Amino acid sequence: MYVAVKGGEAAIEAAHGWLAEARRGDPSVPVLSPDQVREQLSLAVARVMAEGSLFDEDLAALAIKQARGDLIEAIFLIRAYRTTLPRFGAARPVDTARMRPIRRVSATFKDAPGGQVLGPTFDYTHRLIDFALAAEGEPPAAREAAARAEATPHILDFLGKDGLIQQEASTEETPPDLTRQPLELPASRPLRLQALTRGDEGFMLGMAYSTQRGYGRNHPFVGELRIGMVAVELDIPELGFAIEVAEVMVTECETVNQFAGSKTEPPQFTRGYGLVFGQSERKAISMALVDRALRWRELGEENVGAPAQDEEFVLYHSDNIQGTGFVEHIKLPHYVDFQSELELIRKIRADAMREAAE
Amino acid sequence: MTGTAETDSVIEPRRAWLSLLAKAPAASLARLWAEAGPAPAHEVLRRPEIGAVMARGRAGGAGAPFNLGEITVTRAAVRLETGEEGHGYVQGRDKAKALTAALIDAVMQTGDAPRLRAAVLAPLAAEMAAAAEARARKAAATKVEFFTMVRGESE
Numbered sequence: 001m002y003v004a005v006k007g008g009e010a011a012i013e014a015a016h017g018w019l020a021e022a023r024r025g026d027p028s029v030p031v032l033s034p035d036q037v038r039e040q041l042s043l044a045v046a047r048v049m050a051e052g053s054l055f056d057e058d059l060a061a062l063a064i065k066q067a068r069g070d071l072i073e074a075i076f077l078i079r080a081y082r083t084t085l086p087r088f089g090a091a092r093p094v095d096t097a098r099m100r101p102i103r104r105v106s107a108t109f110k111d112a113p114g115g116q117v118l119g120p121t122f123d124y125t126h127r128l129i130d131f132a133l134a135a136e137g138e139p140p141a142a143r144e145a146a147a148r149a150e151a152t153p154h155i156l157d158f159l160g161k162d163g164l165i166q167q168e169a170s171t172e173e174t175p176p177d178l179t180r181q182p183l184e185l186p187a188s189r190p191l192r193l194q195a196l197t198r199g200d201e202g203f204m205l206g207m208a209y210s211t212q213r214g215y216g217r218n219h220p221f222v223g224e225l226r227i228g229m230v231a232v233e234l235d236i237p238e239l240g241f242a243i244e245v246a247e248v249m250v251t252e253c254e255t256v257n258q259f260a261g262s263k264t265e266p267p268q269f270t271r272g273y274g275l276v277f278g279q280s281e282r283k284a285i286s287m288a289l290v291d292r293a294l295r296w297r298e299l300g301e302e303n304v305g306a307p308a309q310d311e312e313f314v315l316y317h318s319d320n321i322q323g324t325g326f327v328e329h330i331k332l333p334h335y336v337d338f339q340s341e342l343e344l345i346r347k348i349r350a351d352a353m354r355e356a357a358e
Numbered sequence: 359m360t361g362t363a364e365t366d367s368v369i370e371p372r373r374a375w376l377s378l379l380a381k382a383p384a385a386s387l388a389r390l391w392a393e394a395g396p397a398p399a400h401e402v403l404r405r406p407e408i409g410a411v412m413a414r415g416r417a418g419g420a421g422a423p424f425n426l427g428e429i430t431v432t433r434a435a436v437r438l439e440t441g442e443e444g445h446g447y448v449q450g451r452d453k454a455k456a457l458t459a460a461l462i463d464a465v466m467q468t469g470d471a472p473r474l475r476a477a478v479l480a481p482l483a484a485e486m487a488a489a490a491e492a493r494a495r496k497a498a499a500t501k502v503e504f505f506t507m508v509r510g511e512s513e
Contacts, residue, residue, distance in 0.1 A: 049427070050427070053427040053428060054410065054427060054428050054429070054430065055413065055427060055428070055429040055430070056429070056430040056450065056451065058450070058451070059430065059451070082410060082428055085408065085409050085410040085428070085430070086407070086409040086410070087409060087410050087411070087412060087428070088409045088410065088411050088431055088433065088447075089411055089412070090411070090412040090414060090425075091411050091412060091413050091414055091429075092414070093414040093415055093416045093423045094413060094414065094415055094426070096415070096419050097419065100490065100493070100494050100497075101497065102493055102496070102497045103497070103500075110504060111504075115501045115502060116501065116502040117497050117498070117500055117501045117502075118500040118501075118502065119497055119500055120500075142496045142499065143496070143499040143500075144492070144495035144496055144498070144499050145495060145498040145499040145501070146495070146498055147491055147494035147495045147497070147498050148494065148497075148498060154419055154420075156418075156419075167420075168416070168417055168418035168419070168420045168421025168422075169421055169422070170416070170420055170421055170422075171421070171422045171423070172423070173422060173423065174423070175414065175422065175423045175424045175425050176425075177412070177425050178425075179425075188422075189417050189422065189424070190417065190422050190423060190424035190425070191424070193415070193417060193424040194424050194425045194426070197415075197424075197426055197427065198427060229490075229493075231377075231381075232411065232413050232429060234411050234431075234447065236376075236445065236447060238435070238445060239372075239376075239445060241369050241372075241373055242373070243373055243376040243377045243380060243447060244377035244380060244381060245377075245380045245411060245429075245431055245447050245448075245449060246380060246381065246411065246413075246429045246431065246449035247381045247449070248413065248429060250415075250426075252419065254418065254419060271418050273417055273418045273419065275415040275419075275426060277426065277427055
């Protein structure tokens with residue numbers, strides 16, 4: 001028998017009313033504007049855009065405010081919003097070699113053209129709480145120097161010229177889209193990269209860390225990490241040509257990993273790749289490590305049974321909206337399910353006690 | 359438009375101003391457009407519509423394309439009384455900006471183009487170039503200058 005129950009409308013309404021009040025906090029403290037979130041919590045905005053899979057800084061800032069700073073809740077809001085948008089088309093792949101990076105570092109080559117550009121980084125800070133930030137006052141203007149006019153070439157191109165690293169075969173194939181078709185395994189690398197770039201940063205970090213600690217070790221160097229604006233080109237059918245329809249900040253990480261070779265090919269370095277919306281370098285590095293770990297089959301490596309090599313495990317558990325939906329739903333009413341469990345355990349106990357008494 | 363094949367000399371400038379308008383700061387565009395005088399008589403062919411464009415990257419920066427995530431884009435289309443059609447595709451969710459871009463695209467196909475270029479496009483381009491240049495200058499200031507530490511006795 002299925003017994004439907006209704007109720008709780010008034011309680012839900014009151015709860016949402018209190019939520020709105022709690023979101024506002026103490027009214028004697030000035031209200032936070034989405035502009036302030038966008039400008040002053042920009043790395044939170046970047047994360048919400050990357051995992052929400054929608055580049056829109058204003059929308060991400062508003063979602064963070066609505067979610068009271070719960071970033072996964074904000075990502076949920078963005079994911080829900082994006083399903084309401086008609087898709088005008090798919091852009092041409094961004095050309096990261098044309099980027100004028102605000103940050104570009106390499107752990108492998110000190111003197112590459114373009115050099116080591118630190119950009120606005122937390123690296124080399126002492127991680128001491130800066131109490132001055134609790135006070136009013138503006139920071140001094142950032143220092144400036146003569147800007148580099150030329151494009152900054154990808155560092156791994158230098159290894160590629162000598163055949164020392166595996167080359168990426170350029171294709172124009174339309175990639176699969178997991179927002180349109182359900183994820184199917186085995187997944188192609190483009191499908192995996194889509195899942196990784198929108199996957200949870202914490203999950204990706206844990207998976208990447210596990211490879212470094214020995215679970216599917218792949219000996220990575222950060223060949224290059226770059227952050228900057230790239231143009232997004234879209235073919236406009238009514239015009240018959242492409243325009244740059246947007247400009248977005250991305251973080252790109254290319255790793256140089258240990259070798260693959262075969263009877264026909266001499267050993268080469270291999271590569272992992274991370275590309276993420278916004279300034280998100282922890283995520284981009286993690287993505288590159290996990291991408292590399294998942295490539296064991298195509299590179300002819302052994303599957304050592306490491307979690308990061310397990311495509312099904314990684315791809316089915318990296319999405320924080322799917323994860324939070326399933327984990328958190330168990331707090332919602334399961335009265336009838338539990339009732340049947342309760343009846344079952346009573347019966348089993350009664351049987352067991354009767355047997356013990358006999 | 360006549361429907362004959364357009365030459366690069368027509369497409370390239372149009373591609374450039376449409377790309378500029380798409381990425382332009384909305385507030386600056388609105389201000390410059392308002393200062394440029396009243397909009398010419400026109401009808402709206404496509405009311406501003408908010409949508410998304412799927413951005414793509416390439417595996418390893420150079421290999422197979424993959425879906426990176428979507429970007430909000432707003433589009434609109436207009437036709438001037440004199441017949442020119444204008445299309446606006448702009449980044450973000452700003453309907454007024456899309457309509458303005460479409461109107462500018464249409465006017466840029468008329469004899470009024472030089473005036474509009476000077477009043478709107480040139481200052482916009484200058485503002486955006488200055489912002490990019492400022493970013494590049496700040497980046498340049500954070501470039502590491504390595505120097506070699508000499509160790510041990512010399513000679």
